[in-house]
Amino acid sequence: MTRSTTDEAAAPQLPSPKERRRLREAKSLSEEQVAAAVGVTRATVRSWETGRTSPRGRKRALYAKLIAPGPKGPTTTPSAVVAVAPAPPEPLPAPPPEPAPEARATVAAQAEAESAAEDKRASTAEIAAEDKRASTAEIAAEDKRASTAEIAAEDRKEGGAEGGAEAVGERRLSPAEAFDELYARTAPALVRQAYLLTGRRALARESVERAFQLAWHRWPEVAVDRDPAGWVRAAAYEYAMSPWHRLRRAHRHPDAPPTEPGKRALFDALLDLPPAYRRTLLLYDGVGLDLPETAAETEASTPAAAGRLMTARAAVAERLPELAAAPSPAEQSALLHDRLGGLARAEHVPVPQPARAVRTGSEDKARLWTRAAIAGVALLIAVTGLTLHTAPTHYEPPIAPAERVGGVPPRGGPQQLTIQDLQLQKSLREQLAHGPERLVPQLR
Known part of the structure; x- marks a missing residue:
């Protein structure tokens, strides 16, 4: 992520923006060719040549090599110089006052010789110019190859945070060797970046290890990515900034801040920023x-990323007076870059596990999840088979148990006579009615 002050001082000096464009055009290089060689976009190269931004780190060294002025002329051997060197011009004879008729043939021959010499000089100049262009293109290509090799060697030595797994020499690396190469170059810097992002040392180490485990699990996809280090960095940032970590007791509170007042103020200012603003500031001013590119990695538009960056810088400048006193945004960015690097190097960030342990952990975790999935599927199949075996083939309605039924209405019909009704009936039968005698029918 960051580089020491000695590395910044040893960085190659670049000419002015107008001179950069002139040198590029002098070498017949287009913006697309420079962008492809350095590993950036065409808009980035245009911003370097207009003075809006300036390259840093390995991109600065590679860009300086590409636009470095070449030799004044073609590099040739002495014999080649003798072969293509133009013949010295011969002094023209003084014109005779009046050539004689017999000397006209001699004058014509001399004119023909002079014409041949002039043609020879013109063709020699064209050959020299063509050799110069060819040698300039060869020198540019050689400088590009040499600078690329030097930067790759420097990145392998310093453990820089950029670049993917590259072949060492001409031997083709195996997947495990390429992963180990990427891990050795990027893991230490990513742990420091994750610490600045979260303020928790244990979570920073866990985030980087989980990101590399995911990268090894998806290595066929990561190996062909344009920026494998950026892929792993994005995965580590996403895991480190997950809001679910606040529910874990070990990561509920950040670690103790630094004791030095300047580093403590920067540490507190970073943690007070919203996560998206903190990530934007770290990617632009910390990683470089x-x-x-910052907008693409944070999944935001370029104007939104610029607004977040300016807001984050203003919030940090309130805690750091020297940052607010910087005369220009470029100097402010350089000062913040140095302060972030000093804060990350001053703290004792834990060293991540070896690459072999990370690969083994990823494989063990994948094996465990595979076995768990297989066991779950087997259990589901067993339960389904048992259910099908014990289920009835037809429906038998159950017999309801006997129970006492209440609330049934009484039967209809004549009711049983009560005592009063019986007494009334008896009295009516015993007493004669006071009226005409009843007619008794008689048979005839």
């Missing part, structure tokens, strides 16, 4: 990405 340009604005379009």
Whole structure:
């Protein structure tokens, strides 16, 4: 992520923006060719040549090599110089006052010889110019190859945070060797970046290890990515900034801040920023990405990323007076870059596990999840088979148990006579009615 002050001082000096464009055009290099060689976009190269931004780190060294002025002329051997060197011009004879008729043939021959010498000089100059262009293109290509090899060697030595797994020499690396190479170059710097992002040392180490485990699990996809280090960095940032970590007791509170007042103020200012603003500031001023790359990694538009960056810088400048006193945004960015690097190097960030342990952990975790999935599927199949075996083939309605039924209404019909009704009936039968005698029918 960051580089020491000695490395910043040893960085190659670049000419002015107008001179950069002139040198590029003098070498017949287009913006697309320079962008492809350095590993950036065409807009980034245009911003370097207009003075809006300036390259840093390995991109600065590679860009300086590409636009470095070449030799004045073609590099040739002495014999080649003798072969292509133009013949010295011969002094023209003084014109005779009046050539004689017999000397006209001699004058014509001399004119023909002079014409041949002039043609020879013109063709020699064209050959020299063509050799110069060819040698300039060869020198540019050689400088590009040499600078690329030097930067790759420097990145392998310093453990820089950029670049993917590259072949060492001409031997083709195996997947495990390429992963180990990427891990050795990027893991230490990523742990420091995750610490600045979260303020928790244990969570920073866990985030980087989980990101590399995921990268090894998806290595066929990561190996062909344009920026494998950026892929792993994005995965580590996403895991480190997950809001679910606040529910874990070990990561509920950040670690103790630094004791030095300046580093403590920067540490507190970073943790007070919203996560998206903190990530944008770290990527642009800490890692050294340009604005379009920062916007792409944070999944935001370029104007939104620029607004977040300016807001984050203003919030940090309130805690750091020297940052607010910087005369220009470029100097402010350089000062913040140094302060972030000093804060990350001053703290004792834990060293991540070896690459072999990370690969083994990823494989063990994948094996465990595979076995768990197989066991779950087997259990589901067993339960389904048992259910099908014990289920009835037809429906038998159950017999309801006997129970006492209440609330049934009484039967209809004549009711049983009560005592009063019986007494009334008896009295009516015993007493004669006071009226005409009843007619008794008689048979005839």
